[in-house]
Amino acid sequence: MTTARLLGPADIRTLASELDITPTKKLGQNFLHDPNTVRMIVTTAQFTDVTNRHVLEVGPGLGSLTLGLVTACEKVTAIEIDPRLAARLPRTIAEFAPDYADRLTVSNRDALTVSPQDIDMSTPPTALVANLPYNVSVPILLHLLAEFPSIARVVVMVQAEVADRLAARPGTKIYGVPSVKAAFYGQVRRAGTIGKNVFWPAPKIDSGLVSIDCTHPYSSSLRDTVFPLIDAAFLQRRKTLRAALSGVYGSASQAEEALRRAQIDPTLRGEKLDISDFIRLATSGQSSR
Incomplete structure (x- = not known):
């Protein structure tokens, strides 16, 4: 199979112009346009023969991270709330990674309400890898972990301060509800920092990667x-x-x-x-x- 060509800044602006899309704060849209960051996220996920079987991606946007995921995983379900973006994504993958296009399924739904009935569960989701919409990142994360107990690996990009809270330890000032609830599902750790300039438009704050090894130590x-x-x-x-x-x-x-x-x-x-x-x-x- 040929390798995928990842999206750069010019590709992102071309696709956005074609769709007449202006990123909105309401939907938490900041489009990733740096191929090196995509590669770093996929590497951080450390996919195995188990966790690469079915990956959920939330908010794929114009497809930057999706292109990295379809080459590394057997199956990717992208959950996208914007109907224009959801409709364009399969064609983008077919254009930039034609040998991997059949690995992608797109679900035009709100990640806060998506359930197992909304996606193909012939292979239950084994991982969640996403650039989460920053305004609802923690609710989405906790909702998906509750709905899909088959998830064994999580790597998500969130606001840097949210990443710190999720990975915080007891006794610290930033330790709180997100820290404890995330730990219910397994080992949470801070997995990296991502700067502002890999996005369009550039957010005002840095982003952070959080990984969770979902060992599910406690009964749901x-x-x-x-x-x-x-x-x-x-x-x-x-x-x-x-x-x-x-x-x-x-x-x-x-x-x-x-x-x-x-x-x-x-x-x-x-x-x-x-x-x-x-x-x-x-x-x-x-x-x-």
């Missing part, structure tokens, strides 16, 4: 119990867990009882707990909700 059945505890613990960061969880358990005294049962100090704040602590709290006894 626990999510509906654990996630509300996480939300409550960080709703008012200055509150002790005894006070912060009083609404979940019915009273501060009942919250303290549950925390002590889980061998957690009720005077701690949520930022001191890791995901295993929240799991232990959720499974050590029933709340009164």
Whole structure:
């Protein structure tokens, strides 16, 4: 097979002009136009014979990263909310990577609501690799991880500060709800920094790569119990867990009882707990909700 020709700045502007597309902040559109960055993202994904079987890409835009993915993976499903971009993408792949065009499927849907019924599940998704729309990056990430438990590998580009939050560790100022919820699915780490000038238009801030090795250490059945505890613990960061969880358990005294049962100090704040602590709290006894 021949290699794909990746999109450069001139290609991006030509395609955008053809479609009469002006990137919109509402849809979080910043089109990647640097082939080296595409190669770096694909390399960071470290695809294996397992994780390369079916890759989800969110917000493919004009197809820069898609071209890198179709050459590295057996199957790519690109989820694109903009109907013009969704309609043009298969033709772009056919033009720039003709030998790999049959590996691509496009789903013209909102990634925040997409479900297994919306894509071909003959091979369940094994990886998520995407330049996520920055205004809804964390909700999309958590939604897809919940909907597609077959995902074993994640590499996503988000705002640098969001990348820091996702990979933050307990006890740090930026550790919070996204950090704990992402850790529910596996090991999260910061995988790189990406500058502004590889995009059109250039965003005002740097971007960051986050990778997650989705080992799924906890049963998905626990999510509906654990996630509300996480939300409550960080709703008012200055509150002790005894006070912060009083609404979940019915009273501060009942919250303290549950925390002590889980061998957690009720005077701690949520930022001191890791995901295993929240799991232990959720499974050590029933709340009164």
